[in-house]
Amino acid sequence: MVLLRTLGWLVSVVYSTIPLFWLMVHPRAHVWREKALREKDGSPFRVLVPAWMVMWFGVGAITEPWHRVALYSTWWSWGPAALLFALGIYLYVRSGAHFSWAQLGGLPEIRPRNDRTGHRDDRLVRTGIRARVRHPVYLGHLCEMVAWSVGTGLIVCWALTAFAVATGAVMIRMEDAELERRFGEEYRRYRLSVPAVLPHM
Numbered sequence: 001m002v003l004l005r006t007l008g009w010l011v012s013v014v015y016s017t018i019p020l021f022w023l024m025v026h027p028r029a030h031v032w033r034e035k036a037l038r039e040k041d042g043s044p045f046r047v048l049v050p051a052w053m054v055m056w057f058g059v060g061a062i063t064e065p066w067h068r069v070a071l072y073s074t075w076w077s078w079g080p081a082a083l084l085f086a087l088g089i090y091l092y093v094r095s096g097a098h099f100s101w102a103q104l105g106g107l108p109e110i111r112p113r114n115d116r117t118g119h120r121d122d123r124l125v126r127t128g129i130r131a132r133v134r135h136p137v138y139l140g141h142l143c144e145m146v147a148w149s150v151g152t153g154l155i156v157c158w159a160l161t162a163f164a165v166a167t168g169a170v171m172i173r174m175e176d177a178e179l180e181r182r183f184g185e186e187y188r189r190y191r192l193s194v195p196a197v198l199p200h201m
Helices: 002-016 018-038 045-066 075-096 136-152 155-183 185-193
Strands: none
Touching: 002 018, 002 045, 002 136, 002 155, 018 045, 018 155, 045 155, 075 136, 136 155, 155 185
16 A cells, blocks of 8 residues: 555656646746747757656655545555546547647657658548547546555645646647647637537436
8 A cells, every 4th residue: 555655646647747748848938949940850859858857756755644544544555446447548649640649749749840751740630539539648647647646645646636637728728829829720629619628428
């Protein structure tokens, strides 16, 4: 149980910083694209990924004093947690359908518009699970974080989940604005008809 709780805390630390990572990208997407154009092999991920890893250590250091404080301690909490884990994995698998690895990794946001690839991956995907929810990967992240929170019962996991939801809401608005700039009216119509994270029942 102690090892599972420690793992849950560490995983939650990483997941909680995902919105912060994308908050480094979306407001400055044009800057990253210009940097990639100016510098040969100047991938923005050379800066972004190390900065994201620094965030892991920062959030881990801040939350470490509370990483063993639990709201409850019971074995049966792992039952509903297992269902949430499975749902998260299902969402990840469905998110990968009709979507390239480059799109999943956010390359179109920071890749120069006039590169040799011609932006074959720079297209709006509205089929499959994205016909029901615009950001299924983020919904998968949420399921995984809630699963660890439910399973471990740790206050810190719940707090990190709440932090990720708050920063994620800001990040999704910025991502939607970036996608609207790239796809125009097509994305505006899509945004109005399909919810961001929680699908209509």
